[in-house]
Amino acid sequence: xxxxxxxxxxxxxxxxxxxxxxxxxxxxxxxxxxxxxxxxxxxxxxxxxxxxxxxxxxxxxxxxxxxxxxxxxxxxxxxxxxxxxxxxxxxxxxxxxxxxxxxxxxxxxxxxxxxxxxxxxxxxxxxxxxxxxxxxxxxxxxxxxxxxxxxxxxxxxxxxxxxxxxxxxxxxxxxxxxxxxxxxxxxxxxxxxxxxxxxxxxxxxxxxxxxxxxxxxxxxxxxxxxxxxxxxxxxxxxxxxxxxxxxxxxxxxxxxxxxxxxxxxxxxxxxxxxxxxxxxxxxxxxxxxxxxxxxxxxxxxxxxxxxxxxxxxxxxxxxxxxxxxxxxxxxxxxxxxxxxxxxxxxxxxxxxxxxxxxxxxxxxxxxxxxxxxxxxxxxxxxxxxxxxxxxxxxxxxxxxxxxxxx
Amino acid sequence: xxxxxxxxxxxxxxxxxxxxxxxxxxxxxxxxxxxxxxxxxxxxxxxxxxxxxxxxxxxxxxxxxxxxxxxxxxxxxxxxxxxxxxxxxxxxxxxxxxxxxxxxxxxxxxxxxxxxxxxxxxxxxxxxxxxxxxxxxxxxxxxxxxxxxxxxxxxxxxxxxxxxxxxxxxxxxxxxxxxxxxxxxxxxxxxxxxxxxxxxxxxxxxxxxxxxxxxxxxxxxxxxxxxx
Ligand SMILES: Nc1ncnc2c1ncn2[C@@H]1O[C@H](COP(=O)(O)OP(=O)(O)OP(=O)(O)O)[C@@H](O)[C@H]1O
Ligand SMILES: [Mg+2]
Numbered sequence: 088x089x090x091x092x093x094x095x096x097x098x099x100x101x102x103x104x105x106x107x108x109x110x111x112x113x114x115x116x117x118x119x120x121x122x123x124x125x126x127x128x129x130x131x132x133x134x135x136x137x138x139x140x141x142x143x144x145x146x147x148x149x150x151x152x153x154x155x156x157x158x159x160x161x162x163x164x165x166x167x168x169x170x171x172x173x174x175x176x177x178x179x180x181x182x183x184x185x186x187x188x189x190x191x192x193x194x195x196x197x198x199x200x201x202x203x204x205x206x207x208x209x210x211x212x213x214x215x216x217x218x219x220x221x222x223x224x225x226x227x228x229x230x231x232x233x234x235x236x237x238x239x240x241x242x243x244x245x246x247x248x249x250x251x252x253x254x255x256x257x258x259x260x261x262x263x264x265x266x267x268x269x270x271x272x273x274x275x276x277x278x279x280x281x282x283x284x285x286x287x288x289x290x291x292x293x294x295x296x297x298x299x300x301x302x303x304x305x306x307x308x309x310x311x312x313x314x315x316x317x318x319x320x321x322x323x324x325x326x327x328x329x330x331x332x333x334x335x336x337x338x339x340x341x342x343x344x345x346x347x348x349x350x351x352x353x354x355x356x357x358x359x360x361x362x363x364x365x366x367x368x369x370x371x372x373x374x375x376x377x378x379x380x381x382x383x384x385x386x387x388x389x390x391x392x393x394x395x396x397x398x399x400x401x402x403x404x405x406x407x408x409x410x411x412x413x414x415x416x417x418x419x420x421x422x423x424x425x426x427x428x429x430x431x432x433x434x435x436x437x438x439x440x441x442x443x444x445x446x447x448x449x450x451x452x453x454x455x456x457x458x459x460x461x462x463x464x465x466x467x468x469x470x471x472x473x474x475x476x477x478x479x480x481x482x483x484x485x486x487x488x489x490x491x492x493x
Numbered sequence: 494x495x496x497x498x499x500x501x502x503x504x505x506x507x508x509x510x511x512x513x514x515x516x517x518x519x520x521x522x523x524x525x526x527x528x529x530x531x532x533x534x535x536x537x538x539x540x541x542x543x544x545x546x547x548x549x550x551x552x553x554x555x556x557x558x559x560x561x562x563x564x565x566x567x568x569x570x571x572x573x574x575x576x577x578x579x580x581x582x583x584x585x586x587x588x589x590x591x592x593x594x595x596x597x598x599x600x601x602x603x604x605x606x607x608x609x610x611x612x613x614x615x616x617x618x619x620x621x622x623x624x625x626x627x628x629x630x631x632x633x634x635x636x637x638x639x640x641x642x643x644x645x646x647x648x649x650x651x652x653x654x655x656x657x658x659x660x661x662x663x664x665x666x667x668x669x670x671x672x673x674x675x676x677x678x679x680x681x682x683x684x685x686x687x688x689x690x691x692x693x694x695x696x697x698x699x700x701x702x703x704x705x706x707x708x709x710x711x712x713x714x715x716x717x718x719x720x721x
Contacts, residue, residue, distance in 0.1 A: 090604050097592035386588040389549055391577025391605050391653070393570055487549045491584065 091396070095404040098380075106408065109372045113412025113471075114419070116365045117463055120358050121420035124463070125427070127354045128454035131347045132312070137447040138343055139336050144182060144213055144306030145315055146335045148173075148326060153303065154334055159187060159258045162301040163331065172325045176318050178310040182209040183302050185292040189255035189263070191285060193245040200239060200283050202253065204292020213308040216273065216286070223247045223271035230288040232270030238281035240272050247272065251285070257296035265295045276443045362470055369474040373405060377481050384482060385490025394482050401479045402472065409471035413464050427453040496656055496689065497523040497546065502555035504541055504712075515541040516552065517712035523657070523691065528683045530703035531693040537709040539693035543659045546691065548576050559656060577605055581650030583660035583692075587642040589634040595621060595645045596630040602652045613652075620648035624678050640671025644678060651688065660692035664699055676702050 099106050139145050150163035162185070173181055185204035190197055203210075207226040211217040216234075217225045226234060233251050235243075245251060250266050257263035267287055275281040293299065309318055315335075323333050337344045377384070384397055431450040434442065439449035504516040515538045523529065531539045544550040545557060548564055556565050559579060567575050576582075589598050596617050603613035621630055624644040634642050643663060650658045660679075664672035676699060682688050692699070700706060708716045 090601070094590075094592065101592060382588070383590060386584070387590070388573065389547070389576065389582055390602055390649075391573055393573050395570075488544050491549075491588070 091400050092403060095400050095407060098376075098400075099404050099407055105372060105375070109368060109408050110412050110415070112368045113365055113409060113467060114415040116361050117413050117416025117467060118420045120361055120463055121416060121460065122423060123354065123357065124459045125420075125424040125453040125455060126451060127351065128456070128459060129427075129431075129452040131351070132454050133447075133450070133452045134343065134347065135312070135336075138340065140214055140308075141447075142214060142306075143336045143339055145309050146307050146319055146322070146333060147339065148305040148307070148322070149303070149332050149334065151328075151330055151332045154332060154339065157303070159256060159296055159298070159303070160260075162258060162296075162298055162303050164301050165305060169325055173305075173307075173322055176321045178314045179318050180209055180212050180308045182206060182213045182306045182308060183289055184210075184304050184306060185289060185296060185298055185301070186303050187255055187296065189253050189285075191239070191243065192252045192254070193243040193249060196243050198239060198242055198283070200285050202255070202285050202287065202292065204289045204295075205286055206289050207286075209308075210286075213306055219273040219275060220271050221274045223269070225271060226286060226288050228288060229290050230270065231267065231291060232287070233267035234271040234273050234286040235269055236281045236284040237272050237274040238278060239283060239285065240269070242282060245269055253285075253295065255296070258298050258301065261297045263296050265291075267291070362466060365467070366470045366474045369405060369408070369471055370478060372408075373401070373475050374478040376404075377401070377478055381485065381490045384485055385487045388485065389487045389491065394485070398476075398479050398482050401482070402475050405471050405475040406468070409467055413467050416463075417460060421455075424453050424455050427451075428455050494525045495522050496525050496560055497521075498558040498561075499546075500556050500558075502542075502545060502552050502557065504538075504545065504550070504552050514712045516545065519555070519712075519714055521707070521714065521717070523689065525689055526683065526687040527689050527691070527705055528680065528703055529691050529705040529707060530700050531691065531707045531709060532695070532700055533709035533715070535695075538712040539709055540661050541712075542709065543661050543691070543693055546657075547580050547582060547659050548572050577602070577653060579656045581653060581655040581658035583643070583646045583650050583658060583663045585662040585665045587634070587639065587646050587666075589642055589645055589649070591634050594631045594633055595626060595637065595648075598634070598645055599649045599652050602649060606653055617648070617652060620651050621645070623651075623682065624648045625674070638671065640667050640674060643667060643671070643675055647675065647678060647682075651682065657689035657691060660690065662693055662695065664694065664696050669698070672696065672698065 148163075148165070150161045153161040153163070165183070170181070173179065183206050187202055189200055189202045191200045192198075205216075205226070207216075207228060207230070211225070220234070221237060226232065235245060235251065240246065243251075247269055250268050253263070253265045253267060255263040273284070273286075275284060287295070293301065307318070307322065309315060319333070319335065326333055387397060388394060431452040433439070434449040434451060442449040499519055499521045502516050502519040503514070506513040506515050519542070531542060533539055541550065545552055548567065552565060556563055558564070564575060590601065593601060596614075599617040599620055600613045603616065618627070618630065621627055624647055626641060626644055626648070629637060629641065634645070637645065643666075650660075664675060667675065679690055680702060683690055694700060705717070705719045707714060
């Protein structure tokens with residue numbers, strides 16, 4: 088075995104320049120596709136994290152039908168048993184909410200707003216709401232005050248300490264009205280959100296909307312992306328699905344999933360083209376090699392080497408090229424990906440502005456994981472095998488006397 | 494002892510519209526330990542004949558038996574194995590593997606036979622010493638002269654302990670001194686180790702050394718003389 092490896096290795100360096108060119112082509116393909124993949128997958132991951140943490144959570148529990156028809160009449164009662172069972176799922180925290188569109192007024196000005204009754208600590212864990220506070224104090228669990236987004240505060244002319252009037256519709260059509268002192272001003276990067284968000288404590292919201300202990304939704308946060316499938320399955324097992332719906336962020340926001348899939352498909356096409364180029368490069372190399380070594384192959388067969396073995400040596404030879412190329416590509420790509428993992432590219436200009444408007448940090452993060460490294464390696468391996476086999480099969484058609492004749 | 498028996502061996506090549514009888518109903522036999530030259534004008538069928546003996550080509554009719562067993566019916570990997578175990582080849586243009594040293598070229602055959610490393614190394618060194626290349630074991634073919642390369646080829650042919658060695662014009666590419674040396678080595682191996690050599694040649698000096706001279710013409714045996 089070692090002897091054949093030696094033969095393959097030495098054969099490889101007979102035409103040093105050609106081998107280097109072939110190795111380099113594999114190396115560049117691997118390098119480019121890894122780096123490209125790192126940025127692509129990183130941006131998807133970032134998009135998901137941004138989406139999840141901006142509001143929705145990884146998944147939500149609602150009363151059945153709430154997603155299609157949100158409103159107080161689809162509020163749900165979450166039993167203590169269910170709640171504690173869900174809280175026991177590892178790595179999971181739950182943000183209970185009561186939310187509804189309301190009218191808010193101060194003096195003679197009135198605006199529409201999205202009111203969310205929150206458990207402040209849990210909401211902060213999920214969305215980092217506390218960071219957005221620019222004036223005053225954050226809510227406490229049983230707070231009577233209200234947090235108003237800065238643009239909305241401007242529009243109403245309201246300031247810290249002033250009282251905000253809230254009007255809306257509560258559970259079963261009861262009218263909901265309340266007065267809340269402004270205890271804090273929060274700022275959202277997205278102007279759209281900044282002119283309509285207000286937050287009060289969950290007990291205050293439940294009272295306002297006559298919900299008793301009902302919620303409109305419970306958003307689930309996870310310590311890690313990867314816990315999602317397991318946590319989701321457990322949660323679905325706990326909840327009575329005839330009364331509740333457990334919806335993932337993907338189900339609640341299918342347009343984001345579509346956007347990712349579309350972008351991913353175009354990325355894969357790029358990779359496909361790159362791989363085709365590599366495949367043809369190797370194909371050409373093997374074609375030349377088998378032609379050049381016809382005579383030698385004939386001699387080896389005459390002397391008693393089986394054609395199968397000769398083919399095997401040829402494959403080993405090309406796999407060495409593949410392995411060096413793959414290893415080299417990974418060797419060059421990894422430090423770069425590592426660098427960008429800790430120093431993500433900051434976007435500037437319109438792109439950055441657009442991201443900020445969605446409340447996202449304007450960075451281009453990368454994703455580093457063994458999964459796409461492995462798939463790269465496997466794809467290149469298969470390409471090398473296929474691109475080697477096709478021309479190398481001519482070994483089987485070789486007739487010794489023709490190959491040897493001068 | 495008879496090792497090769499050839500009966501009614503015929504090979505016809507189709508060259509365009511014309512049929513060429515490269516071998517025309519040949520009957521011959523070879524004994525263990527022969528040193529036989531096949532001679533004849535160009536195109537008389539020498540190479541075709543040696544290729545048949547070596548199992549590299551198939552006759553249209555007739556049969557070759559080696560040690561009583563027909564080789565003309567062997568196919569595929571059986572045929573490859575037959576060649577590996579029974580025949581040593583020396584080609585006109587040496588045909589050593591360029592990326593292997595002299596030693597490795599000789600060892601390769603034994604490796605294919607499954608002989609262990611120590612034994613094949615020992616034998617390869619002995620053989621290269623026997624052909625006078627004990628000091629060039631690690632040279633690649635490109636660093637050796639034609640005569641030296643052909644001597645490596647002879648050592649390689651002997652490595653598998655074959656029943657006989659086939660050499661198609663082994664001296665054709667060599668200068669007269671190298672040809673002389675090669676012949677001496679082959680003769681010595683033949684006399685001392687009783688190795689059977691069958692070679693084709695145009696070279697009168699080679700013919701002179703042969704103990705049996707088979708002359709071919711138009712695919713037929715014209716004469717078959719053995720010196721006493
Ligand atoms: N593959 C082939 N196709 C057609 N004709 C062939 C083929 N091989 C050999 N021949 C013909 O068979 C005849 C015998 O050829 P062969 O090569 O055996 O002669 P040779 O005695 O070895 O000649 P030389 O001394 O030139 O080497 C020649 O007429 C040759 O043209
Ligand atoms: Mg010839």
